[in-house]
Amino acid sequence: MSNDKQKALIIVDVQNDFCPGGSLAVTHGDEVVAPLNELIKQFLDRGEPVFKTRDWHPAKTKHFKAYGGVWPVHCVQGTLGAEFHPDLIDDPRITIISKGIDESADGYSGFDGTNLGQLLRQQNVAEVWVGGLATDYCVKHTVLDALHEGFKVKALGDAMRAVNVNPADGAKAVEEMRDAGAEILEQSAVARP
Numbered sequence: 001m002s003n004d005k006q007k008a009l010i011i012v013d014v015q016n017d018f019c020p021g022g023s024l025a026v027t028h029g030d031e032v033v034a035p036l037n038e039l040i041k042q043f044l045d046r047g048e049p050v051f052k053t054r055d056w057h058p059a060k061t062k063h064f065k066a067y068g069g070v071w072p073v074h075c076v077q078g079t080l081g082a083e084f085h086p087d088l089i090d091d092p093r094i095t096i097i098s099k100g101i102d103e104s105a106d107g108y109s110g111f112d113g114t115n116l117g118q119l120l121r122q123q124n125v126a127e128v129w130v131g132g133l134a135t136d137y138c139v140k141h142t143v144l145d146a147l148h149e150g151f152k153v154k155a156l157g158d159a160m161r162a163v164n165v166n167p168a169d170g171a172k173a174v175e176e177m178r179d180a181g182a183e184i185l186e187q188s189a190v191a192r193p
């Protein structure tokens with residue numbers, strides 16, 4: 001591996017429970033799979049690191065409505081709903097980052113309570129490309145944390161979808177990411193690195 005600064009792809013929570021038919025389905029959530037698969041191929045072909053985060057909650061967590069949170073039960077460790085969307089490319093070179101394990105925290109960000117930042121620095125990553133589900137929660141928090149940790153961020157506008165508890169939440173989240181310093185790519189798979 002060279003010492004040059006490199007890019008990494010971070011795919012946030014493309015799991016069954018966030019896709020149509022899941023317990024916390026994001027409208028058109030499965031539409032992110034095709035552009036993300038294209039990017040996975042490009043990054044792996046260039047030998048660049050690819051990470052998939054997954055929401056990986058205990059059955060009892062304050063993140064869920066029943067225990068004081070706001071969300072229905074989703075992505076409980078070991079369940080079908082917590083598995084990655086079946087069409088999302090699987091490859092042994094991809095590193096899986098489990099988050100949301102702490103029963104006292106929401107764990108929206110891929111950096112929250114994980115070693116993602118450490119792994120990126122170890123691999124000399126300077127820039128991360130971030131897409132997945134959902135724009136207004138886990139993608140946004142992952143992007144903001146990546147910026148906070150000093151990474152350059154390209155947010156994949158065409159490869160993220162929002163929960164939109166309020167209809168404008170997704171658009172607001174994109175503005176927030178842009179204001180914080182992320183570049184928003186609208187045609188990520190054809191963007192030149």
Ligand SMILES: [Zn+2]
Pocket residue numbers: 055057063074075100106
């Ligand atoms: Zn969650």
